[in-house]
Amino acid sequence: MSRDEAQERIWTRMCAFVGALQDEITRAIEDLDGGGRFREDLWRHVGGGGGRTRVLEGGVVFEKAAVNTSAVEGRFDESFARKLGGEGVEYSATGLSLIFHPQSPMVPAVHANVRYIVHGARSWFGGGIDLTPYYLFEDDARHFHATLKAMCDRHGPGRYARYKKACDEYFFLKNRGEARGLGGIFFDHESGELEAELAFAIDCGRAFMAAVLPIMERRKDASFTEEQRAWQETRRGRYVEFNLLYDRGTAFGFETRGRTESILVSLPPRVRWAYAHEPADGSEEAQLVAVLRAPREWA
Amino acid sequence: MSRDEAQERIWTRMCAFVGALQDEITRAIEDLDGGGRFREDLWRHVGGGGGRTRVLEGGVVFEKAAVNTSAVEGRFDESFARKLGGEGVEYSATGLSLIFHPQSPMVPAVHANVRYIVHGARSWFGGGIDLTPYYLFEDDARHFHATLKAMCDRHGPGRYARYKKACDEYFFLKNRGEARGLGGIFFDHESGELEAELAFAIDCGRAFMAAVLPIMERRKDASFTEEQRAWQETRRGRYVEFNLLYDRGTAFGFETRGRTESILVSLPPRVRWAYAHEPADGSEEAQLVAVLRAPREWA
Numbered sequence: 001m002s003r004d005e006a007q008e009r010i011w012t013r014m015c016a017f018v019g020a021l022q023d024e025i026t027r028a029i030e031d032l033d034g035g036g037r038f039r040e041d042l043w044r045h046v047g048g049g050g051g052r053t054r055v056l057e058g059g060v061v062f063e064k065a066a067v068n069t070s071a072v073e074g075r076f077d078e079s080f081a082r083k084l085g086g087e088g089v090e091y092s093a094t095g096l097s098l099i100f101h102p103q104s105p106m107v108p109a110v111h112a113n114v115r116y117i118v119h120g121a122r123s124w125f126g127g128g129i130d131l132t133p134y135y136l137f138e139d140d141a142r143h144f145h146a147t148l149k150a151m152c153d154r155h156g157p158g159r160y161a162r163y164k165k166a167c168d169e170y171f172f173l174k175n176r177g178e179a180r181g182l183g184g185i186f187f188d189h190e191s192g193e194l195e196a197e198l199a200f201a202i203d204c205g206r207a208f209m210a211a212v213l214p215i216m217e218r219r220k221d222a223s224f225t226e227e228q229r230a231w232q233e234t235r236r237g238r239y240v241e242f243n244l245l246y247d248r249g250t251a252f253g254f255e256t257r258g259r260t261e262s263i264l265v266s267l268p269p270r271v272r273w274a275y276a277h278e279p280a281d282g283s284e285e286a287q288l289v290a291v292l293r294a295p296r297e298w299a
Numbered sequence: 300m301s302r303d304e305a306q307e308r309i310w311t312r313m314c315a316f317v318g319a320l321q322d323e324i325t326r327a328i329e330d331l332d333g334g335g336r337f338r339e340d341l342w343r344h345v346g347g348g349g350g351r352t353r354v355l356e357g358g359v360v361f362e363k364a365a366v367n368t369s370a371v372e373g374r375f376d377e378s379f380a381r382k383l384g385g386e387g388v389e390y391s392a393t394g395l396s397l398i399f400h401p402q403s404p405m406v407p408a409v410h411a412n413v414r415y416i417v418h419g420a421r422s423w424f425g426g427g428i429d430l431t432p433y434y435l436f437e438d439d440a441r442h443f444h445a446t447l448k449a450m451c452d453r454h455g456p457g458r459y460a461r462y463k464k465a466c467d468e469y470f471f472l473k474n475r476g477e478a479r480g481l482g483g484i485f486f487d488h489e490s491g492e493l494e495a496e497l498a499f500a501i502d503c504g505r506a507f508m509a510a511v512l513p514i515m516e517r518r519k520d521a522s523f524t525e526e527q528r529a530w531q532e533t534r535r536g537r538y539v540e541f542n543l544l545y546d547r548g549t550a551f552g553f554e555t556r557g558r559t560e561s562i563l564v565s566l567p568p569r570v571r572w573a574y575a576h577e578p579a580d581g582s583e584e585a586q587l588v589a590v591l592r593a594p595r596e597w598a
Contacts, residue, residue: 057573057574175562241543245543260475269573272570273363273566274568276354
């Protein structure tokens, strides 16, 4: 056991929250999908603890949806431990991570995560929610960001602006000079007052459904062409590039010898890479790319 | 200019060889394809020099084929320079890199590369050829490895065994516990006697066609099912994982601010990720995976 008494109290509540949130979200997603069902895989972690991976594939709305929880313990490699901050090599980590890749290019992909990490005397929260549409619906972007801002504002001024900026900076593909999507919020190493940060992480997890489900409801029945579907698959290539080249969550997963299939379930189900593909000037596809190259304020 | 006189002589001959090999291979591939045509993009490198990228997409045999050359100069970041060996931060690099992703799952994907890198007083050759089939044809594996072994043996004993082992070790996906393909040869930091190493790199480049084209010729007209095509696309996911998570060439390209589209042209055109996909026991797909998990000797 590598958690002190105060950490243990937070850990227990975070684990309980994460488990309940997984149930709530998977129920809501099955309802929204109206056909697909999640399968569940329980797995054990080499260092201790384990996870519960739930994946829906080939649904009506969702081509792939994953809602994963884990609560693991172990020992970092020395060099990774130094890079991460904290002290010693023993750690515990618990959290929920989700990703939705819809069938339709009119429905955005969504990713969210909340986590609590204990590393020696230090422990901290991290997480976030971000939206990756393949076509730009400004109403959706405004609703999404406004919902997150309202949630952040309940926890004090400045959080939204800080986390929105961090999100734009984090989900950025250096190799492309583009953001992965329209951003959202991203926070990490929040270790100030653990009770307050737990409350924020819980609110963040709960805000997910209000921020995302109305967008999916209103876009899921829109028609689309084969060309629009091809565009979605090409843009999904950027998603893969980000997750494998830059994502710290993926690196953390491999570094701590997590379960490969639970880590890489984030990758989109069908993807294309076309050489030097550029959307036509003035097209809807070009409008999206313009926003990815120059992120905007939406709330 | 960061090359001394001896290096300059080698550099000039390597550049000339690489240019001629590009022409020879692109002609042979267009002939074999019988429909597709390469497009060519010339690009300038930020530090000096540039490249010639040739890509064929949507051919009859080849879904994507790229044969790229470059001859660039620049300055490494300090930390990258230390990691790489050599001295100072000025470098020159020239080489040819190719990748073929066939339409048919019965035709293997192929990658090859030869390069000469100058870093201060040190300069060295690197490269290799490796085969990634989606179905196992033992005849193909034997022909491929035997051709490479015969070429290596002309340059002294022990090369093939050493480079075959290095290839199995290099093209290995730690996250999957699998080799990317059936291997081939891989060499790096060969700096003993530059004339001899240049001769080897040239022979390696030339061996490519003899090692690969007969396999493509005899497999290209085989019929296949939709399920076999889906398997190819799923296995291509591993190719993407390797190139983005582990490949030093991709990292070198980004590190030296190479042209993104010329680096990522290595990625397969259409790819799938299915959660926890395992081929049925005893199937042809399972036979391939068994060999990837326990690489064999083929020559």
